[in-house]
Amino acid sequence: SSKSEDSLRSPICCIMGHVDTGKTKLLDCIRGTNVQEGEAGGITQQIGATYFPAENIRERTKELKADAKLKVPGLLVIDTPGHESFTNLRSRGSGLCDIAILVVDITHGLEPQTIESLNLLKMRNTEFVVALNKIDRLYGWKVCRNAPIVKAMKQQSKDVQFEFNTRLTQIVTQFKEQGINTELYYKNKEMGKDTFSIIPTSAISGEGIPDLLLLLVQWTQKTMVDRLTYSSEVQCTVLEVKAIEGHGTTIDVVLINGILHEGDQIIVCGMQDPIVTSIRALLTPHPMKELRIKGSYLHHKEIKAAQGIKINAQGLEHAIAGTSLYVVGPDDDVENVKEAAMED
Numbered sequence: 581s582s583k584s585e586d587s588l589r590s591p592i593c594c595i596m597g598h599v600d601t602g603k604t605k606l607l608d609c610i611r612g613t614n615v616q617e618g619e620a621g622g623i624t625q626q627i628g629a630t631y632f633p634a635e636n637i638r639e640r641t642k643e644l645k646a647d648a649k650l651k652v653p654g655l656l657v658i659d660t661p662g663h664e665s666f667t668n669l670r671s672r673g674s675g676l677c678d679i680a681i682l683v684v685d686i687t688h689g690l691e692p693q694t695i696e697s698l699n700l701l702k703m704r705n706t707e708f709v710v711a712l713n714k715i716d717r718l719y720g721w722k723v724c725r726n727a728p729i730v731k732a733m734k735q736q737s738k739d740v741q742f743e744f745n746t747r748l749t750q751i752v753t754q755f756k757e758q759g760i761n762t763e764l765y766y767k768n769k770e771m772g773k774d775t776f777s778i779i780p781t782s783a784i785s786g787e788g789i790p791d792l793l794l795l796l797v798q799w800t801q802k803t804m805v806d807r808l809t810y811s812s813e814v815q816c817t818v819l820e821v822k823a824i825e826g827h828g829t830t831i832d833v834v835l836i837n838g839i840l841h842e843g844d845q846i847i848v849c850g851m852q853d854p855i856v857t858s859i860r861a862l863l864t865p866h867p868m869k870e871l872r873i874k875g876s877y878l879h880h881k882e883i884k885a886a887q888g889i890k891i892n893a894q895g896l897e898h899a900i901a902g903t904s905l906y907v908v909g910p911d912d913d914v915e916n917v918k919e920a921a922m923e924d
């Protein structure tokens with residue numbers, strides 16, 4: 581493989597959509613976790629991040645293409661809330677991703693925050709795929725656990741297939757009303773040109789999940805090589821500022837490019853002044869675990885992008901979520917970096 585392919589970073593994928601369409605549940609299904617059931621009122625109220633290593637994606641997609649060649653080290657997925665009051669978090673999530681999954685409930689079609697999410701994606705020209713979720717709720721759906729979607733669809737009765745096609749057609753029309761062409765991904769030859777792909781999924785029984793994962797990875801590594809070529813210049817965004825028992829105030833960040841080291845001098849935007857501090861601990865959850873969920877953390881001496889990271893350092897109490905984190909390099913003037921940090 582070529583040099584650039586050897587140094588691709590993991591694509592960052594943001595999952596967006598209307599409240600309760602199944603964004604967190606889809607991630608639970610891939611992770612084998614139960615984050616959604618632990619959420620207050622079943623509502624996501626924070627931005628999350630989960631790292632999926634390539635080997636897990638390979639395992640999960642092997643039925644589709646045993647020799648699928650994965651050139652990226654993994655996939656970093658950013659979970660966002662769908663509730664109407666969290667527009668800022670959807671904007672933050674969509675602002676740092678390479679690609680997005682727009683989740684639509686097949687029984688509801690397009691809803692207000694679907695359209696809001698769509699507009700955020702259009703505004704930034706972000707490529708996305710549509711996960712048409714909850715297909716297991718079609719009346720009479722026969723469960724084919726974790727099966728590729730074409731295989732699962734073949735197992736369904738004529739009635740189920742008819743209902744599926746009727747709802748799909750309605751939803752394609754709703755997208756068209758928003759100026760967006762969509763088509764079932766396995767029929768979409770023009771993918772990435774003008775027509776966005778729809779992948780039917782169930783977060784409960786897992787149909788379509790292999791297709792979703794493979795499409796995200798193959799599409800990004802095929803069409804976004806320049807964008808995904810690893811760069812040593814640190815690009816990092818603060819997702820959340822929070823107090824964690826035993827760790828003091830920490831910040832959850834997404835490292836988009838570059839490497840962070842324990843001991844690095846960093847500058848983040850504060851309420852009044854820039855915060856100049858140094859990294860005391862670099863923590864990540866285990867692979868396939870959610871960053872925003874309290875659990876056991878892995879300690880690192882250094883971490884390479886892309887990753888979701890919890891940073892422990894002094895003086896982070898007044899850090900502002902949504903701003904960039906800067907590393908002061910050996911040749912940098914601290915005052916200049918401070919100025920850059922406060923411009924956010």
Ligand code: GTP
Pocket residue numbers: 597598599600601602603604605606616622623624660661662663713714715716717781782783784785
């Ligand atoms: P917010 O983050 O609060 O916007 O919601 P969400 O989009 O993350 O949806 P969530 O994962 O909280 O799921 C909402 C409800 O739908 C839960 O009760 C899930 O169990 C259910 N659900 C999600 N996906 C599916 C699915 O594919 N099939 C069925 N039958 N239920 C689903």
Ligand code: MG
Pocket residue numbers: 603604605623624660661662
């Ligand atoms: Mg959620």
Ligand code: NA
Pocket residue numbers: 599600601622623624
């Ligand atoms: Na929910």
